[in-house]
Amino acid sequence: MARLLTRADQAAGGRILDAALYALSGLFALVTTLSSTLLPHRAWGSVAAWGYLAALLLTPFVHRLLLTWATFAAVSLLPLVIQAVQRAGGRLDRAQEEVSVVEEMGHGLASTGSPYLSRADIAALPAQDQLDAYHPYQPGMAVFGLPRAWFGDFWWTDSRVWFAVVMVGAVAWATRFLLTTGLEVRALQAATIFPVCALTLATGGDDMPVLALCLLSIAFCARHRFGAAGLAVGAAAALKPFAFPVVIVLAVLAFATRPPRNSPDAGRPWRRxxxxAVGLPVLALVPALLVNADAYVENVVRFPLGHGLVSSPAQSPFPGYLIASSVPGGRYVALGLLVLAGLTIAALLLRRPPRTAASAALFCGYGLLTAILLMPTTRFGYLLYPIAFLVWATALSRPTATSAPRRDTALYRQ
Structure with a gap:
């Protein structure tokens, strides 16, 4: 994969691949505008298609890194602000349901100390309101809903705006570690202008700060700054359970790494x-457990596993969902396959632990891709995680990032 991307970047300085990416992304945005059944997605496509077209036309003339950031502003941040302004003005079709869910979490945190409703409280609601009453995120996600709870319905209190603030800050910080790799533009594109990322941030957005903080953590590991890496991935794990596999992989990396003597983490990276990585998610969890532990379990454990009062709408036709929906006892079969895959990856981690940030990113990418394919309830949008991790692994494997030591026995080493 590294050789393929390197050759693509060498073609006209990478601009041929850039042009192909902008053209295909613009086509995706156009098709989304014309065919999507989700109104926020159609609204995104109607703006983003022009942004991708402008980027395609400017590819031969504008610095690649500058054009990437400008394109991100045009195809993600601009549609986000437009939809936030329209929503504040009364349009109810300018955000996916997770936006209001996060904002309800903020209201719950501000008023009761917990962002979750109990099973009994959800059961007492009208049937059509029960789905949105479930909040299947970690307690830290409620922080993004606090601006609307405190200040009211303004465009700048839309939770997507604050998702974008954290995401841009984390990605910009992380790319500082890639500026001499030769693949920093490709890594930035994978986290910003790739359509699944741009669409997600503009219309829903809750996955983007999680992804960005995980990428920042991996980038910190590449420079042997394991204390900062723990804080970054811990913050991500306080937002969504999707970050827990990354915590595990990077913890193994921290135990297996022997950093240079002049590193601030020399001799004890795992202690940093x-x-x-563990403390931040625990601190975020304690208040919710003290207020109502069963409400947390109902929202974050039972509901995603299909044992809530209503079913999750996350039903993309991946193998796990197809098995769960078409095979007798299929949900348990899919969960069994998921557990088996998890145990296999855990065995690989123990037997051949990653010793570089690049190999850790590959473990995260392939591991999450396997999980997404086998989960009984999942979304196409979750693919943004493995795509970004795999591209960043390639960038981090360059000699100017973290070179693989001779004793690196990781299975997925570059």
Whole structure:
């Protein structure tokens, strides 16, 4: 994969691949505008298609890194602001349901100390309101809903705006570690202008700060800054359970790494990594457990596993969903396959632990891709995680990032 991307970047300085990416992304945005059944997606496509077209036309003339950031502003941030302004003005079709869910979490946190409703409280609601009453995120996600809870319905209190603030800050910080790799533009594109990322941030957005913080953590590991890496991935794990596999992989990396003597983490990277990586999710969890532990379990455990009062709408036709929906006892078969895959990856981690940030990113990418394919309830949008991790692994494997030591026995080493 690294050789393929390197050759593509060498073609006209990478601009041929850039042009192909902008053209295909613009086509995706156009098709979304014309055919999507989700109104926020159609509204995104009607703006983003022009942004991708402008980027395609400017590809031969504008610095690639500058054009990437400008395109991100045109195809993600601009549609986000437009939809946030329209929503604040009364349009109810300018956000996906997760936006209001996060904002309800903020209201719950501000008023009761917990962002979750109990099973009994959800059961007492009208049937059509029960789905949105479930909040299947970690307690930290409620922070993004606090601006609307405190200040009211303005465009700048839309939770997507604050998703974008954290996402842009984390990605910009992370790319500082890639500026001399030769693949920094490709890595930035994978986290910003790739359609699944741009669409997600503009219309829903809750996955983007999680992804960005995970990428920042991996980038910190590439520079042997394991204390900062633990804080970054710990913050991500306080937002969504999707970050927990990344915590595990990077913890193994921290135990297996022997950093240079002049590194601030010399001799004890795991001691620097674990307090933030484990402590932040625990600190975020404690208040919710003290208020109502069963409400947390109902929202974050039972509902995603299909044992809530209503079913999750996350039903993309991946193998796990197809098995769960078409085979007798299929949900348990899919969960069994998911557990088996998890145990296999865990065995690989123990037998051949990653010793570089690049190999850790590959473990995260392939592991999450396997999980997404086998989960009984999942979304196409979740693919943004493995795509970004795999591209960043390629960038981090360059000699100017973190070179693989001779004793690196990781299975997925570059």
């Amino acid at each position: 990594f674990l307090p933030g």
